[in-house]
Amino acid sequence: MIESRSVTDALRIAAERRQTCGFFFDFDGTLSEIRDDPTSVVPVPGVVEAVAEIAARVRTVAVVSGRPVEFLQRHFGAQPVRLYGLYGMESMDAHGTLWTDPEVLPWVSAVEEVVKRAVTELDPDVLVEDKRLSVALHYRTAPHLRSQVETWGGHRAAEYGLSPLPGRMVLELKPPIRRDKGGVIRTATGDLDCVWYFGDDLGDLPALTALADRAAADPSFRVFRVGVSNPETGEQVAAMMDVVVNSPHDLVPLLRRAADACTPTHR
């Protein structure tokens, strides 16, 4: 259980402002443990229920991820939670309506071609994750292949006009459009004056920056950032957080406290 003044204050503020408060969650490494095989990942026990409880009590709850919406939907589709997939290139509202940024569609064939080439040209120990609108080249099980992935990925990005995005033991190649978690946060928090953000990876930095910018511009805006520590991106991401927990499992009691604090009868 985390005990700190900032947590107590953040819980009080969330309770006071629950009708204008939002909770935003990264998925991998935050709501789920990191595993070698990205297809085998599931949320840690109790986290979906805790997120759902919060969603029933505050204005907005969203998962903002590098995963496709279709993957997120398998775990959160039954909850009143907004889903932002592929760093905001697609989204699904709490009623199940899917939106894909039309700007990414012309890039589908380039991504498809890079996926095919990655499978044949890279070492077979590199795991190629085809996300249709982007591709992730994973070297978690073969860290010595990092430079091969970075060099090959850099060349393919230049050749096909894609944008490279590094992450935890992964390099992603995505369409070069202005979509990232920062854009999601700017759009999705316009009607909120209280935001909690949970993350662990480099892809979360634009969201954290967007929140810092908003807080600097608007002194009445309250933000609380919770990081999940890890040996890969830990330092850089942790430096932007108010509180850091050791693992996704440690989030569950904090989320239950937040749900409890935001229960109207507790006010």
Ligand SMILES: O=P(O)(O)OC[C@H]1O[C@H](O[C@H]2O[C@H](CO)[C@@H](O)[C@H](O)[C@H]2O)[C@H](O)[C@@H](O)[C@@H]1O
């Ligand atoms: O924004 P996120 O929800 O954090 O998604 C970012 C990427 O996460 C996944 O990769 C990471 O998790 C894998 C499973 O634990 C792990 O094997 C890999 O090393 C990590 O980088 C996912 O596979 C990517 O598609 C996401 O973009």
